[in-house]
Amino acid sequence: MPATKYAQIRYRILDEILQVKNKRNTLEYLTKRCTEGVDRIASLGDTYSVSSRQIRNDLNFMESDLGFEAPIISEKIPGENRNFFYYEDASFSISKSPLNEEDISNLKSSLYLLQRFGGTFHDQFWIEDFELRIKTLPVKKQLDEQQKNATAAPVLVQFDHQDQDAGGSSFIIPLYQAIEKKESLLVQYQEFSSPEIKQYRISPYLLKQFNRRWFVLCSSEGLSYVTTLPLDRIKGLEPSDHTFDPYPGPGEEPQEFFEDIIGVTNDVRVPVEVVELYVYKNLLPYLTTKLLHESQRSHNPTDHPDWFSIKIHVKPNYEMFALLISYGPRLKVVGPKSVRLKMKELITEMKEHYL
Numbered sequence: 167m168p169a170t171k172y173a174q175i176r177y178r179i180l181d182e183i184l185q186v187k188n189k190r191n192t193l194e195y196l197t198k199r200c201t202e203g204v205d206r207i208a209s210l211g212d213t214y215s216v217s218s219r220q221i222r223n224d225l226n227f228m229e230s231d232l233g234f235e236a237p238i239i240s241e242k243i244p245g246e247n248r249n250f251f252y253y254e255d256a257s258f259s260i261s262k263s264p265l266n267e268e269d270i271s272n273l274k275s276s277l278y279l280l281q282r283f284g285g286t287f288h289d290q291f292w293i294e295d296f297e298l299r300i301k302t303l304p305v306k307k308q309l310d311e312q313q314k315n316a317t318a319a320p321v322l323v324q325f326d327h328q329d330q331d332a333g334g335s336s337f338i339i340p341l342y343q344a345i346e347k348k349e350s351l352l353v354q355y356q357e358f359s360s361p362e363i364k365q366y367r368i369s370p371y372l373l374k375q376f377n378r379r380w381f382v383l384c385s386s387e388g389l390s391y392v393t394t395l396p397l398d399r400i401k402g403l404e405p406s407d408h409t410f411d412p413y414p415g416p417g418e419e420p421q422e423f424f425e426d427i428i429g430v431t432n433d434v435r436v437p438v439e440v441v442e443l444y445v446y447k448n449l450l451p452y453l454t455t456k457l458l459h460e461s462q463r464s465h466n467p468t469d470h471p472d473w474f475s476i477k478i479h480v481k482p483n484y485e486m487f488a489l490l491i492s493y494g495p496r497l498k499v500v501g502p503k504s505v506r507l508k509m510k511e512l513i514t515e516m517k518e519h520y521l
Contacts, residue, residue, distance in 0.1 A: 187252040234260040334397025354402035369411040371420035394430040429485025446496035
């Protein structure tokens with residue numbers, strides 16, 4: 167366990183002891199109690215001891231304005247050359263201590279990132295409630311005038327834009343809760359190609375984000391296999407009394423559904439192929455750090471010094487072809503023949519648009 171964690175444990179032990187005025191609370195006793203407390207939870211096989219000097223430093227820190235401003239009294243024991251320690255105010259506790267400016271700043275930074283996580287949770291009432299709570303938290307020092315007068319935080323992190331209303335982000339929390347509790351749902355779903363809204367009963371297994379869209383992996387009555395539904399096509403959700411269906415595969419866990427594909431389309435009838443690609447030299451460093459797929463193997467030289475060979479083990483699908491085409495003339499498919507011919511067909515169709 168990190169040393170900083172041990173320090174937090176010592177502070178909590180000292181805090182509990184100092185709330186009671188007792189002559190036994192000498193430096194030696196405090197050292198013994200902290201050693202016993204930390205040693206109980208130290209990593210297996212480790213031994214942990216605390217020095218009296220460490221405890222004295224802990225007490226000084228707890229008293230300081232950088233710590234908890236604890237009202238610690240050091241009183242001499244009559245007839246002895248030792249002191250004992252206690253809080254002047256017995257009701258004081260470091261757990262009641264107001265947060266400092268750094269704590270508040272860290273909370274605000276975390277909230278800022280959470281709010282801007284692709285718009286995912288921004289419409290949840292608890293986020294707004296939490297933001298109000300942070301604003302009313304007591305702090306040890308007033309923020310400087312520049313911070314107090316600031317009307318908006320500067321943008322430090324930018325995510326891909328996603329329309330919160332059209333993106334289906336409002337369904338993420340109820341879907342997450344249904345997955346966690348293993349509950350089936352009734353979903354109102356509208357395909358892009360149809361004006362009709364249909365209702366399905368689903369058992370949801372996993373939420374997946376791909377290419378700035380959210381999907382739910384689920385099984386549904388009438389289907390013999392699992393599928394992914396885009397959240398932006400869901401028009402409504404409600405609980406279902408039907409029993410939750412366990413994940414049927416492929417694989418034992420829902421995340422294994424995506425292991426053999428790029429994207430979210432996994433046709434159970436399509437086999438996994440070893441797709442060999444030739445990559446131009448100036449694209450190779452990019453694909454070395456941003457893999458096409460988790461199965462991508464290290465590159466090998468080819469007969470031409472400007473081209474290198476890489477292989478991926480995937481099921482060919484729409485997302486795979488779209489990704490490969492996006493690299494233009496710096497990437498070409500070598501095999502298998504079926505994938506190479508499909509790429510040629512797609513590129514030929516594209517070419518017709520510019521004749």
